[in-house]
Amino acid sequence: MSNPAANPLLSIQFPVPFDRIAAEHVEPAIERLLADARADMQAIIDAPAPRTYNNSLGALESLTERLWYVMTVVGHLESVVTSPALRAAYNAVQGPVSEFASSITLSSGLYAALKAFAATDEAAALSPTRRRLLTKTLDDFRRQGAELDEPGKQRLAAIDLELTERTTQFSQNLVDSTDAFELVVAEEPRLAGLPDSARDAARQSAAAKGHERGWRFTLHGPSFIAVMTYLDDRALREQVWRAYNTRATEAERDNRPLIAAILELRREKAALLGFDNFADLVLADRMAKTGAAARAFIDGLRARVEPYFEGENAALRAFARDHELLASDDALAPWDIAYLAEKQRRALYDYDEEALRPYFAVESVLEGMFEVVGRLYGVRVREAEGVPTWHPDVRSFAIDDEAGVELGLFYADLHPREGKRGGAWMNGLITGVVGPHGERDEGSRHLGLICANATPATDARPALLTHDEVLTLFHEFGHLMHHMLSRVEVRSLAGTNVAWDFVELPSQIMENWCWERDALDLFARHHKTGAPIPAELFSRMQRARNHRAAYRATRQLGFASVDLALHVTYDPTRDGDVIEHARALSRPFSAAPLPADYAMIAGFGHLFASPVGYAAGYYSYKWAEVLDADAFTRFKRAGVFSREVGEAFRRAILERGDSEDPEVLFRDFMGREPDPEALLERDGLAAGAA
Numbered sequence: 001m002s003n004p005a006a007n008p009l010l011s012i013q014f015p016v017p018f019d020r021i022a023a024e025h026v027e028p029a030i031e032r033l034l035a036d037a038r039a040d041m042q043a044i045i046d047a048p049a050p051r052t053y054n055n056s057l058g059a060l061e062s063l064t065e066r067l068w069y070v071m072t073v074v075g076h077l078e079s080v081v082t083s084p085a086l087r088a089a090y091n092a093v094q095g096p097v098s099e100f101a102s103s104i105t106l107s108s109g110l111y112a113a114l115k116a117f118a119a120t121d122e123a124a125a126l127s128p129t130r131r132r133l134l135t136k137t138l139d140d141f142r143r144q145g146a147e148l149d150e151p152g153k154q155r156l157a158a159i160d161l162e163l164t165e166r167t168t169q170f171s172q173n174l175v176d177s178t179d180a181f182e183l184v185v186a187e188e189p190r191l192a193g194l195p196d197s198a199r200d201a202a203r204q205s206a207a208a209k210g211h212e213r214g215w216r217f218t219l220h221g222p223s224f225i226a227v228m229t230y231l232d233d234r235a236l237r238e239q240v241w242r243a244y245n246t247r248a249t250e251a252e253r254d255n256r257p258l259i260a261a262i263l264e265l266r267r268e269k270a271a272l273l274g275f276d277n278f279a280d281l282v283l284a285d286r287m288a289k290t291g292a293a294a295r296a297f298i299d300g301l302r303a304r305v306e307p308y309f310e311g312e313n314a315a316l317r318a319f320a321r322d323h324e325l326l327a328s329d330d331a332l333a334p335w336d337i338a339y340l341a342e343k344q345r346r347a348l349y350d351y352d353e354e355a356l357r358p359y360f361a362v363e364s365v366l367e368g369m370f371e372v373v374g375r376l377y378g379v380r381v382r383e384a385e386g387v388p389t390w391h392p393d394v395r396s397f398a399i400d401d402e403a404g405v406e407l408g409l410f411y412a413d414l415h416p417r418e419g420k421r422g423g424a425w426m427n428g429l430i431t432g433v434v435g436p437h438g439e440r441d442e443g444s445r446h447l448g449l450i451c452a453n454a455t456p457a458t459d460a461r462p463a464l465l466t467h468d469e470v471l472t473l474f475h476e477f478g479h480l481m482h483h484m485l486s487r488v489e490v491r492s493l494a495g496t497n498v499a500w501d502f503v504e505l506p507s508q509i510m511e512n513w514c515w516e517r518d519a520l521d522l523f524a525r526h527h528k529t530g531a532p533i534p535a536e537l538f539s540r541m542q543r544a545r546n547h548r549a550a551y552r553a554t555r556q557l558g559f560a561s562v563d564l565a566l567h568v569t570y571d572p573t574r575d576g577d578v579i580e581h582a583r584a585l586s587r588p589f590s591a592a593p594l595p596a597d598y599a600m601i602a603g604f605g606h607l608f609a610s611p612v613g614y615a616a617g618y619y620s621y622k623w624a625e626v627l628d629a630d631a632f633t634r635f636k637r638a639g640v641f642s643r644e645v646g647e648a649f650r651r652a653i654l655e656r657g658d659s660e661d662p663e664v665l666f667r668d669f670m671g672r673e674p675d676p677e678a679l680l681e682r683d684g685l686a687a688g689a690a
Contacts, residue, residue, distance in 0.1 A: 007032075009070045014430060014447055015396070015409055016073055019388035023085035026074050030093040033067045034100055045109035051117040053126070057134055060110065061492060064101075069430065071097055076427055080451065081390050082175065082419045091168060098164035098611075102157040105144035114138060127436055129659040133490050136285070136658075143284060145273055152272060159269045163611040166258050166265070171609035173253035175421050178219045178603075180250075181243050183236070186214040190233045195354045198226035200458040219244050220416040221423070221453040222469075228338040230354075241335035242595070247603040255602040260578050262608055263566055266615065278567040279616035286499040287623065287662055291568040294501075294619045298560050301622060301676075305557065308550035308685050313591045316548075319344045332592045337551075345547045351540040353466055360470050361527040362414060362454065362463040368523020369477050370397075372513050376646030377485065377654070378402045384409055393417070399484050408432065408446030408484050414473070415456035415463065423605070424452040424472045426479035426507075431495045434487050446495065448483045450476040462527060467541070471511045478510030479503070487655040494657040500617045502662035504624030505631065506654055512632045515545065516640045546684035551591055553622075553683060558589025560619040563607055567616040629679035631670060 008020045009029035040063050047055040071093075078090045104110065117123050118134060126134060145156045184206060185191060191199055201222065202215035209216055217223045217240060227240045248255035266278040275281040279291025288294040320326045320340050332340075346352055370381035380400045387396035387409065394413045400406050408430075416422070430447035434440055452472055457463040465473075479496060482503070488494035496503055513519040517538060524533050533541075562585045566578070575581045582601045587594055601607070606614040614620065631649070638645045652669040666674060680686040 009073070012066055012069050012430065014445060015387050016429060016447065017388055018077075018390040021073070021077065023083065023089045026070075026086070026089035027092055029070055030067070030097060033070060034096055037063055037067050037100065041104065041107070041110065044113055045107070047113070051113060051120055052122055053117070053130065056113045056117040057130070057137065060104075060114070060137070061133070061490060063104070065491065067097065067100075072427065072429055076429070076449070077390055079171075079175075080413060080420045082172075087172065091165075094164050094168055095161055098161045099157060102144075102160040105141045105146055106148070106153040106157060108146070111141050111146040114141065127489070129488060129490050129493060132659060133493055136493075139285065143273060143281070148272070156269065156272055159265050159272070160611065163262065163265050163269075166262050167608060167610050167613075170248075170255050170258045170262070171421070171605060173248045173255050173258070174603050174605055174609065175419075177248040177250060177253050178422055179418050181219050181247075182209070183217040183240060183243075184211055184214045185217070185236065188215075190236060191215060191231070193230045193232035194226060195230055195357075197354070197357060197455065197458075197461065197464060198223070198230065200460045201226075201455065204458045219247065219422075222416065222455040225338075225466075225468075228335065229342050230339070232339075234335070237335040237339060238333065242597065245334075245598055245600045245603070249599050249602050255608070256579055256599065259601060259608055260572065263570060263578060264572075266567065277569070279564060280568075282612055282616050283501075286617070286620075287501045288619070291564060291616060294616070294623075295561075295564050295568065297623060298557055298564065298619050302554070302557050302561070304680060305550050305553045305685055309554045309591075312548050312550050316340055316344060316591070319347070323347070334590065334592045334594060334598075337591050341548050341551070345544050348547065349540050349544040351537075351544040353468070355537060356467050356524075356533065356541065357455075357464045358526050358528070359524040359533050360465040360467065361525075362457075362465055364523045364525055364527070365465060365470055365473060366412070368519070369474060371522045372474075372510075372519055372641075373477070373481055375641045375643065377481070377650045378643070378647070379407065379485070387411075391417075405440065406445060408448070410447070410480055410484065411449040413449065413451045414454050416453035420451075420453070421605075422453055424450075424476050426450050426476045426483070426496070428483045428495050431483065431486065431491050431497070433489055433491050433494060436489050438487055444487075446484045446486065448480050450480050452476060464527060467514065471514050474510040474514050475507045478507035481510070482506040482654050482657075485650055485654040486657050488657040488659050490659070493659050496657075498658040499662050500614070501620040501623040502627070502665075504620055505627045505666075508621075508624050508628040509632055509649075512628070512635070513640060515542070518640055549683040550685060553685065554589050556622055558586055559604075559606075560622060561589065562586055562601070563614070563616060563618040566601075566607075626676045626679045627666060627674050629682045630674045630676075631666070633678055634670060 007025045007029050008017045009025050044059045074090055078086055202217055206214050206216035217227055231237055270278040270281040381397050384396040384398040394411050396411050398406055398409050428448045432444040432446045434444050454465050454469040483495040486495040521532050562582050565585050579599050583598050635645050653665055
């Protein structure tokens with residue numbers, strides 16, 4: 001590229017100039033930013049005495065700001081509008097960036113500078129947040145190998161590089177494998193049971209792909225879930241279920257050998273750093289602290305839930321038998337569970353989730369979500385005009401506080417398309433900071449995004465969501481509030497940069513308002529008539545809320561248990577092939593026998609799509625559910641729109657990032673330690689529940 005000044009990735013820009021970023025910008029920008037960061041790192045090491053915050057810890061805090069910004073932006077684009085050129089560029093820079101990242105905590109000069117500063121009078125007088133930064137940084141250097149000998153440091157850097165490369169390949173294989181599958185059904189009678197909304201989407205998908213006739217189904221969320229939940233044709237359900245649970249096992253994009261290699265690299269890294277296992281390494285600075293504590297938490301919940309799980313499964317088998325939903329010689333199979341559970345729910349509660357879909361037009365859901373946070377936290381969300389985005393479907397919004405001061409901007413990318421990874425997530429692109437006394441300026445604005453794969457509009461109807469999709473949007477918006485309302489003076493301790501077993505509290509607590517009548521009445525309106533959800537339908541929805549709650553809990557506990565087993569005790573010489581071992585570990589948590597080709601972990605991006613991610617941390621979802629169920633009891637007591645309680649949650653949790661231990665933040669809000677019984681009671685799984 002002849003003109004470096006034309007590269008939009010060379011500086012942090014608010015908002016991001018997504019309309020000007022091209023694949024050709026990536027490698028030159030990273031090359032330049034790495035050179036700048038290496039020079040800045042050497043400047044910290046060479047800074048003359050005396051050691052101060054500004055020439056040591058503060059300089060280290062800003063060392064990688066531009067580099068991580070660019071990697072976040074490029075990584076995001078690769079996940080939502082991937083192309084061969086962008087993927088090649090992203091893959092090309094992963095190695096050099098990983099090597100530099102490893103070099104930071106392995107630098108003897110940097111470590112010496114930090115220790116020298118820690119011994120000064122200035123360090124002793126730091127503000128509480130900066131004191132926490134110093135303590136955590138020194139701990140992180142030790143945990144990441146600063147005290148290893150030179151051969152150990154070289155091996156650790158090589159491990160980190162290989163982990164980056166292999167986990168990136170895992171993620172890309174998964175996206176490609178998901179996109180590669182399609183099922184085109186030509187005979188309309190085979191669509192029996194499928195709601196009109198799913199039929200319309202499948203017909204439009206087929207037409208978009210050039211199929212003059214038929215209905216096209218994929219492994220993306222809205223299509224997959226509709227097939228598994230409603231389609232009467234058992235053979236088609238089996239075909240789609242098997243395809244989903246064997247993703248990324250094809251020869252040209254096989255994640256199975258990658259998983260074995262990633263686990264071995266993680267095991268070796270933990271041993272090199274003096275930890276018994278990878279879980280102990282990554283949990284050392286989280287609430288659980290150790291893999292053993294996380295396993296005890298999961299095992300304890302499982303013991304409480306298991307009797308309900310067994311009872312639910314027996315009831316489902318009896319229901320299928322009594323209603324002749326399976327042939328007499330058919331055993332219950334995994335592709336039957338969601339289908340039969342939906343039939344059972346309708347029979348027990350006269351409740352069909354599709355009946356709610358007309359009340360959840362995506363535009364109304366967004367407006368209601370914004371109104372909820374406005375009432376709770378005193379903010380206003382408005383559409384932002386003229387903000388460049390990465391795709392025409394993406395919308396932009398600004399968030400203002402009560403005084404009209406703009407806190408930041410965010411993007412919303414809500415529907416699936418090819419080249420976009422599945423699932424839902426929130427990313428922080430720019431994290432603003434405040435002054436030492438909470439004062440704001442231009443640099444305090446935040447920039448973030450939420451992505452989902454919710455039901456899109458069709459030619460026949462607007463984008464109408466299921467209640468589960470509404471829950472997902474509220475969940476990701478809770479993460480976004482954690483980012484956008486941050487008021488922390490240190491960037492690396494701000495927003496969602498918290499312990500991973502605490503980060504889901506702000507997201508999961510937001511889901512509660514999707515069950516409250518007062519909140520639903522703000523946005524759940526029939527897209528044609530404007531009528532609210534009828535009282536009878538709302539009542540049926542509430543009665544059905546905990547239908548198969550033990551199954552849902554056990555499913556999550558199963559994922560967490562497999563995750564911890566793979567990262568605590570798995571030994572290939574003893575336990576054999578990792579896919580077979582994971583399958584065996586999963587069986588006790590499954591409501592039906594798993595087939596011999598079940599390979600869900602080959603598509604388990606949470607664990608293997610990044611060097612750490614949720615590896616050894618999937619338990620965090622249940623951990624945070626305990627926190628969220630307990631915290632919401634305070635809202636319930638005072639009123640779900642209590643501004644006083646909302647303000648307390650904002651001040652104690654959302655604004656404070658990782659500026660204090662999460663245990664302290666939770667106690668600041670609740671006045672006590674968390675109570676696990678709140679979750680079991682909410683799910684109908686406490687002692688004495690039906």
